Amino acid sequence: xxxxxxxxxxxxxxxxxxxxxxxxxxxxxxxxxxxxxxxxxxxxxxxxxxxxxxxxxxxxxxxxxxxxxxxxxxxxxxxxxxxxxxxxxxxxxxxxxxxxxxxxxxxxxxxxxxxxxxxxxxxxxxxxxxxxxx
Amino acid sequence: xxxxxxxxxxxxxxxxxxxxxxxxxxxxxxxxxxxxxxxxxxxxxxxxxxxxxxxxxxxxxxxxxxxxxxxxxxxxxxxxxxxxxxxxxxxxxxxxxxxxxxxxxxxxxxxxxxx
Numbered sequence: 417x418x419x420x421x422x423x424x425x426x427x428x429x430x431x432x433x434x435x436x437x438x439x440x441x442x443x444x445x446x447x448x449x450x451x452x453x454x455x456x457x458x459x460x461x462x463x464x465x466x467x468x469x470x471x472x473x474x475x476x477x478x479x480x481x482x483x484x485x486x487x488x489x490x491x492x493x494x495x496x497x498x499x500x501x502x503x504x505x506x507x508x509x510x511x512x513x514x515x516x517x518x519x520x521x522x523x524x525x526x527x528x529x530x531x532x533x534x535x536x537x538x539x540x541x542x543x544x545x546x547x548x549x550x
Numbered sequence: 551x552x553x554x555x556x557x558x559x560x561x562x563x564x565x566x567x568x569x570x571x572x573x574x575x576x577x578x579x580x581x582x583x584x585x586x587x588x589x590x591x592x593x594x595x596x597x598x599x600x601x602x603x604x605x606x607x608x609x610x611x612x613x614x615x616x617x618x619x620x621x622x623x624x625x626x627x628x629x630x631x632x633x634x635x636x637x638x639x640x641x642x643x644x645x646x647x648x649x650x651x652x653x654x655x656x657x658x659x660x661x662x663x664x665x
Contacts, residue, residue, distance in 0.1 A: 423570065423571055423574055426571070426574055426575055426578050427574065427578065429578070430577070430578030430579075433581075434581070437581070465583065466579070466581055466582040466583065467582060468579055468582050468584075468585050474571065475568065475571065475572065475609065475610070475613070476571045476572070476574070476575045477575040477578070477579060477585070477588075478575065478578055478579075479578050479579050479581075479582050524581070525581075528577075528580050528581055528630075531577055531580070531630065531634065532577055532578060535573070535574050535577050535637055536574070538637070538638075538641050539570050539574060539641075542570070542641060542644050542645065542648070545645070545648060546563075546648055549648065549651065549652045549655065
């Protein structure tokens, strides 16, 4: 059985989950505009899907990355006969990455990460005050 | 925490401390699909605790799901502004309660020393 959750494990796991989310968005951004020789080979954006882990003993709920989902979006076909990766029709397949959506995703992840840090530091300060009480 | 020594403040501090955890859980799950934000109704928990319930029962009985201001598409009911406000309010109240407990300890030590 897993150890009961405390405030700090909740915070740590939430921050790692946000980091996974940010990494996924960064991978997508890095692959924006990359092309492949066929539709199957083209890069598809990934997304972290979060799930709650509830601990009945302490009444706390933390978050874990339930899985990484690959988007089903179709690759964008572009006619470019001069491209070295072009198929017999002269087409290349571009990764369907929406840069704006990825930027928003990253912004949201970093905001939530920061929120978590702030909440943790407040909680830590209160705990320290309680411990120092004589 | 001894009820006789700290009176209402000891119990209040317990509930405030648990509420920090519940609100932190909400903030942690701000991006989890289908997560339902919870909060402890402080007044209800405190009066249940003062009427003699043990701390787990009092806090479980007073834990409520938050009514979202606006429903989101993925079923998550965490509203960051609400959570941050509640967290700040709770932290200040925790500090205040801690102050009361500390001054109680101080007056007791003074009494023990016979100053």
